[in-house]
Amino acid sequence: MAGRTDEQHRIALFIDFENLVTNTGISSNNFDLQPALDQLLEQGKVVFRRAYCDWSRFADAKVRLHDVGVELVDVPPSTRAGKNSADMRLVIDALELCYAREQIDTFVIGSGDSDFCPLAYKLRENGRTVIGLAVKEASSRMFVNACDQFIYMRPKSRGDKDKEHGGKGHKGDKSDEGRGGKRGGKGGKGDEGKGHKGEASGKEGHEGKGGKSKAEVPAIAREVVQSLLRRATGPLNPSLIKETIVRKEPDFDERDHGFSTFARLLEALEQEGLLRRIQQGRQGYVVGPDTDLPVASEGKGGKGRHAKAPAPVEEEDEELESYPDPEDEGL
Structure with a gap:
């Protein structure tokens, strides 16, 4: 499983619904699972989706x-006080799936x-990746630390979520300029550029319209x-840095820091002088x-798995080797 790429991950989603909507x-x-699903789909295929609760209480x-393709498992109350065994059903089904479906790794x-x-703990012991999903204010720190990664759901109105999706759904220069213009506070292109620069440096930019705290590394x-x-012997892939941060702090999200x-x-870290970003082909790396070595030597000399980008020097050597030997021409 360690050799899988993000596109190959098979994800199973188990939801204790009452826990997510109580206090x-x-x-x-106004429960909206789509933003969380979007984040999971960036990591792989969500092949199993199941939610547990007494659905007579949450029919809406x-x-x-x-x-969104979630199977609903109805767990009626089993006591006079109205408590049900949804959490127990969830645990049993998750462990059963873990042992029966080896291809599901998350x-x-x-x-x-x-x-x-x-x-x-048991899922991780069996080589599975565990991701938690809940509202931050209602999440136990102990459970957050028990997971490999933690995704926070943000309580917002349905209208706000739809508006946010509309803003994030378009990629490209136009959307970037729009965001830069809002942060810069003016509509001109020059101010848009300043908005992005300020956000990256953590000294000028703000997150969103509400004037939240400045971006801080x-x-x-x-x-x-x-x-x-x-410890690096060559250029590092930025994804390795992100994965290492998440392993140490499962609920890390750069958006929480502006x-x-x-x-x-990474741009802000570069401005602080902690790293230097380089480009090799279509892939960006961090050194x-x-x-002092040129980019080509960095790619050639690095023995780590993240330092294998082709180096221009190697291509030049191949061209030189293709020239005929002058002594052969004399013969």
Whole structure:
């Protein structure tokens, strides 16, 4: 499983629905799973989707969950107090799937309850990746640390979520200019550029319209970058840096620190002098700030798995080797 790429991940999603809509700021009538699904689909295929609860209490959420392909498992109350065994059913089904379907390598647990810590430990013990999914204010820190990664659901109105999706759904220069213009505060192109630069440096840009806190590089990012570059024998793939940060802090999200993308965070680290970004072909890499070797030598000399980009020097050597030997011509 360690050799799989992101596109090959097979993901199973288990949701303790009552936990996600009880005292979390999210109600069953505005519950929107799509933003979380979008993040999971970036990591692989979500081949199993199941939600557990007493659906007679949350009937208004059933249609939206059906629309995104979630199977609803009804767990009626088993006590006079109205408690049900949804969490127990979820644990049993997750372990059964773990042992019966080896191709499913990632399990997502939609809950913030620390009662699911033993399940997370057992899944990881069996070589599975565990992702938690819940509202931040209703998530146990113990459960967050028990997961490999944690995705926070943000309680927002349906209209706000639809508007946010509309803004994020278009990639390219136009959308970037629009975001830059909002941050810069003016409509001109020059101000748009300043908006992006400010966001990256953490000194000028702000996140969104509400004037939230300025972008600041988190300490965990500095720590990981310095540690990896100190041991690196060649250029590093930026994805390795992100994966290492998430392993140390499962709920890490660069957007919480004011950066729209991880590339913006790397740009801020470069401006602080902690790293240098280079380009080899279509792939970007990260090297130490004091690296004196040319880019080609970095790609050639690095023995790590992230330092295998073709170097221009190697291509030049191949061309020289194709020339005929002058002594052969004399013969």
